[in-house]
Amino acid sequence: QLQLQESGPGLVKPSETLSLTCTVSGGSISSSSYYWGWIRQPPGKGLEWIGSIYYSGSTYYNPSLKSRVTISVDTSKNQFSLKLSSVTAADTAVYYCAHMGYMITFGGRNGYFDYWGQGTLVTVSS
């Protein structure tokens, strides 16, 4: 059974960089046909996808966050990471990491998040 666990500071100061790591257990991060993603949820609001990465380093990013986001993968540690720069209070949210099944077929893109971490609350405040 695949398990994901987010880790990182729960408090980040405005204008600084938010850094989180997701550790994967019960499976290899280098599995083909799967991506790994970050999704966030501000308190009381809906889900917002941040970006996804393949073990080779290929990435997809949310266009609205792309200028501030870097997602990387460390296959030797079975981890992938998120960096979000120049944070403001609007970046306060529960951040989830997730495993994403993904393929491109004649029917279009087929991507879905089937395993999720428990989430970690990151508050941006001075």
Next chain:
Amino acid sequence: QSVLTQPPSVSAAPGQKVTISCSGSSSNIGNNYVSWYQQLPGTAPKLLIYENNKRPSGIPDRFSGSKSGTSATLGITGLQTGDEADYYCGTWDSSLSAHVVFGGGTKLTVL
């Protein structure tokens, strides 16, 4: 505002059936597959439906998904109090650079 439009809330009595709609466009739902997620209070989202209408192992057949054109629908039959949760649709959007989009979420109340 979300790219995908869901009703903010729906309600029904135990044992009844409810549907939740998710409306998009040709750049997202119209040409890509849809997934649905259930989020119980204080927990991470859980995949209910993928590839428009497929259920992961362990998801009861009370949950169903369908897609027609630029809209998708989640159906739940035999409602239980434990189904009270937020439900989100998700898909890919192929406008500009490809990216994932979610609906704004629908709060299901089981009366």
